[in-house]
Amino acid sequence: MTDALLLVSFGGPEKPDDVVPFLENVTRGRGIPRERLVEVGQHYFQFGGKSPINDQCRALKAAIEADFAARGVSLPVYWGNRNWDPYLADTLRQMRADGITSAACLFTSAYASYSGCRQYRENLAAAVAEVGEGAPELRRLPHYFNRPGFLEPFVDHTVAALAELPAGSRLEFVTHSIPTAMNDAAGPNGGAYVAEHLDAAGVIAAGVGERIGRPVEWELVYCSRSGPPSQPWLEPDVNDHLETLAKDGVPGVAVLPIGFVSDHMEVIYDLDTEAKATAEQVDLPFRRVPTPGVDPRFVTMVRELVTEAEPVVLGTIGPRWGDCPAGCCANLRGPQPALCGKD
Template identity: 50%
Template sequence: MDFDAVLLLSFGGPEAPDQVMPFLENVTRGRGIPTERLAAVAEHYLHFGGVSPINGINRGLIEQLRAELVETGLELPVYFGNRNWEPYVEDAVKAMRDNGVRRAAVFATSAWGGYSSCMQYVEDIARGREAAGERAPELVKLRQYYDHPLFVEMFAESIADAAATLPAELRDDARLVFTAHSIPLAARSRCGEDLYARQVAYASALVAAAAGYRDYDQVWQSRSGPPQVPWLEPDVGDHLSALAQAGVKAVIVCPIGFVSDHIEVVWDLDNELREQAAESGIAFARASTPNADRRFARLVVDLINEMREGREPIRTQAPPGLEAPPLQGCSINGALCTPRCVKP
């Protein structure tokens, strides 16, 4: 399967204070979220001048991807589209149509399966093609990549870098904690029974092994919605409190569920959780995400070449006794890659 372009498809984020509330309204449209709740979340963005890091990180990744494509002999144009803010995916697909693109590989900035992590990007593809009309290019969403060797390598290296920032006398006993975005328990069975949670747990095990840790914890963060609706637990803040009560003196927090240091990393972890750790007398280190690492661009090119060459996916070998969860393949033109994916 040949491609004549690449589309980086992401979540989007505001880039000025007056964009924050319209962006949050886009994200939550149809969910009945009270205005006062949106205003509270808006303060997280305004703390950083109303600018989410995500668009800047993605632009940096696109530059790395363009360089990697040239270096490997695939001089494909790279387009950028978001779900919730400019540049919108609809505009990106229209530009591709106008530039004569016939088939593009779509790289989503989410490594996982599940509705929010995968199927919503499939819906974005379908919506973009509908906006572009009859001459819309064929769009092929590349597979999930939570166990790709480069994904594992980048996180393992970032854990080592984070550990090095702790006081020397605390490093050996620091507790490694992996965290990912929580989801409602009602969403666990979409796209396969517990698929998202199983993939996160598996990736955590792979990265811990690669980083040289036999013991670690895997928790969740950034839940939202009414408190009576159950979400995946334990919450990272509650877990940190439990560690403090157990006498833990240092933690390394790895945001395994995120591929960039966007607002739910730099606010929820770097501000709120770091402050909680300081109040509890715990030394805190946060591992970086892949962001615009050149290896991340190399990972994208590898996924593209898998499709071009029709070869088997490259996956990190599972440690003994650990079973790899399903790895869902590509989705073409917004069609579901598995009939088990259902809309909420």
């Protein structure tokens, strides 16, 4: 039984004074070099000290509420963040006060990895411990990277982007880089972060090819690397790759941020600002494809995750679990309490 839907997101600063404390929350104990933090702070300040992510969560929450109301799903929707106000513990206290005893969680993160999955589960465990007695019981909705409601908006918007680019342009699928060791530990058997992205990208590329009547070339590249240079992270970086493509005479690129569900700071800075500038420098026609955001198909997918009997998925991997199997996405710094999983 479920009394509520809980949107679990990353959080972001809303004004300049929030930026440094937000970055401290995100990077506490993560060993990110100081120069990187100063640089990322500048990305936020350049946008007035405000990340778009909280407004995007408010918009998604409102769209889900409207859809639930229209479809007779009488579940209240709550929202809490890992790293900024509204914090998960505050939301759980509100839910308890409202008489909610159980909730299904939707993470605004679509793929397996410590950063994108288990860290959310650890933060939920910490928030439940902080709230104490009477905190709602939480379960997690299935991973959705291979659901039509997540993939189809990318197909549509990519077809539109290609129509504005020279013939023969390619698809650059972009996701957040992570340490290679984190990918090696992702999912129950390792490597799930990259494998899930490749599966999703393959479905989108095939869908686009079908729509435009010819196969399109594509690859998966990475943005937003942090960490010390000595630590290997997934490569190539999108900027380096755009330079390679220009040298190879590729006529243009559609850039699809498939690692993200909304156009938050990584998208508007790392892609729309930095990667776009790189493309201009090397004279490579560039279009950035929107993320699902509040696309009605994505909102419908959320309702289906809550109410469905039979999961519908695309690609080769097959339906994924909600609550994770034991050993999934290990915390490489050592085990921590986590909810929504066998360990």
